[in-house]
Amino acid sequence: MKRSRWVRIGVIAAAVLAMIGVAAPASASTQPTWRPFGIAQVSVFHGVPDTPVDVYVNGLRVLNDFQPGHFAGPYLLPSGTYRLAITAADARNDRNPVIGPVAVSFARNTSYTVAAHLTPSGSPTATVFTNDLSRTPQGTGRLIVRHTAAAPAVDVLAGGSPVISNLTNPNQAALVLPAGTVDAAVALAGTTAPVIGPAAVPVQAQRDTIVYAWGSATAGNLTVAVQSLRQGSLFDFPWMLRH
Template identity: 85%
Template sequence: MMKKAQWWRIGVIAAVVAALIGVATPANASPQQSWRPFGISQVSVFHGVPATPVDVYVNGLRVLNDFQPGTFAGPYLLPSGTYRLAITAADARNDRNPVIGPLTVSFARNTSYTVAAHLTPAGAPTATVFTNDISRTPQGTGRLIVRHTAAAPAVDVLAGGAPVIKNLTNPHQVALVLPAGTVNAAVALAGTTAPVIGPAAVPVKAGTDTIVYAWGSAAAGNLTVAVQSLRQGTLFDVPWMSRH
């Protein structure tokens, strides 16, 4: 007879596959009663490996096909739990020879994550799971988060030509709470002011996390940024989300 834990794992696998192929509840939609047996996590995926379309597998099943560099998938609402992720070449028939992974990733309930496929400082493919702080900032402000996911040394982030974030290294992040508006930002190698990315106008919206990923390769000359926006607040404002 199959153990209860095995049935639970089968249910999780089925739910995550449905979620990542677009059947799951959108992140801005109301929760459904069918989610009640599970905790819920919010998960996005970022592809930051240049010139390399990929497929993404979850627990051995392909859930993203021909995923293009510089793009995001999600956010999706998934049952909280532990998953095995693998990222393969886009023409792979299965996940037996991944270019990244396999990774064992745990997603906690009522928590937001972004799984970023990117390059190490030395230029090798890797993945980092970032926890997104989507707690509410004061009224009229937003959160600007900068994540270093590029094959590049430490960098400074400049605003108006002056460093506001110093010595940021791959794969780390820094968050700033700022008044809503537009920030004229650039990225320079640490200790310098000559931009290697930008300058560019970055909008900071009230009640929103604006997440800027520096990605690409300094050696290949293709450093650039990708921007993700997440609404602040709890995933669901319903009583059962806070139960343990």
């Protein structure tokens, strides 16, 4: 994926955040203290098969030649409402989008993933998912499954048994699990024959592991993509350095 202006937007937002951060007094801890500002965390997932795209925000191309199955971000952006449009990769502007334009709103101190994907019938669409970054108990992580495929309702199987049932596009379900590896598969609802997997999915402590089922059942290209986000506040200073 090519470097884009979206990265610059994230860097600018981070710089603004740095300028409003207030350092602790010299007699206190040397760890900087951050005050909440109008900042949101935003990632983008491309789940439309065989279709490289460009992504425009407020008329500005921020992702160029974005490839299916890939993620961009996460980036820190000023909270507010944005005009999002997704075009063919060779488009010169966002006047003829394949998805949108749509207005998307990002709240302060909140994490989102914008997913471009297929509807159950196979049409391109976009869904904004809110990421729950609340901390799970020590030694556990959160496994989230998002149905973004052109496919009917599915069950998620672990060890051959359903742990999530009748999940439909574009919905999600979450489990809090001990850190480790889960042998997971996806089957059509009410069946146990996998249409995706089985695959070993690592669940990390104090992280959200987000599995996207994407592609098309009719085209026979169903697959998964995995996103990992650290739990905790967006304004935890060490967290920001690592992302």
